[in-house]
Amino acid sequence: MAQWRNGNGTLTVTDAWERQGPRAPETPEAPAIPLRIAATYRTRSRGLLGQDGIDGALLITPCGSVHTFGMRFTIDVAYVDRKFNVIAVRTMKPGRLGLPRLRARHVIESEAGAMESWGLRPGTRVSIVQEETDRVR
Numbered sequence: 127m128a129q130w131r132n133g134n135g136t137l138t139v140t141d142a143w144e145r146q147g148p149r150a151p152e153t154p155e156a157p158a159i160p161l162r163i164a165a166t167y168r169t170r171s172r173g174l175l176g177q178d179g180i181d182g183a184l185l186i187t188p189c190g191s192v193h194t195f196g197m198r199f200t201i202d203v204a205y206v207d208r209k210f211n212v213i214a215v216r217t218m219k220p221g222r223l224g225l226p227r228l229r230a231r232h233v234i235e236s237e238a239g240a241m242e243s244w245g246l247r248p249g250t251r252v253s254i255v256q257e258e259t260d261r262v263r
Contacts (some may be wrong), residue, residue: 132163
């Protein structure tokens with residue numbers, strides 16, 4: 127099991143591109159989506175509150191449900207299990223409370239409509255690579 131830290135990384139929706147069959151030379155690779163990672167209590171609690179938008183996505187880990195009280199914009203929420211399979215994708219307007227997903231271990235949030243354009247839907251698999259940071263003590 128990965129030890130998650132606050133920071134940045136990349137998100138790739140692998141299944142959406144692999145299902146298209148063998149890649150022709152001119153077929154693009156699966157896009158690498160910029161990702162912020164919230165792994166501590168403080169950053170998970172803050173999430174996207176008080177922001178006007180997000181470039182890319184936010185991974186909240188561990189997390190089984192979210193709310194949009196205090197949010198300024200509509201978001202897409204993907205519930206992801208321990209093996210990074212997408213369980214459910216929902217669009218949530220500000221001021222809503224999402225139902226908890228029992229198998230969810232992580233939640234990915236982005237601006238509304240972004241997940242559809244990435245091909246992220248229930249049953250797809252995602253991969254996440256966390257950027258290495260030099261920690262100064």
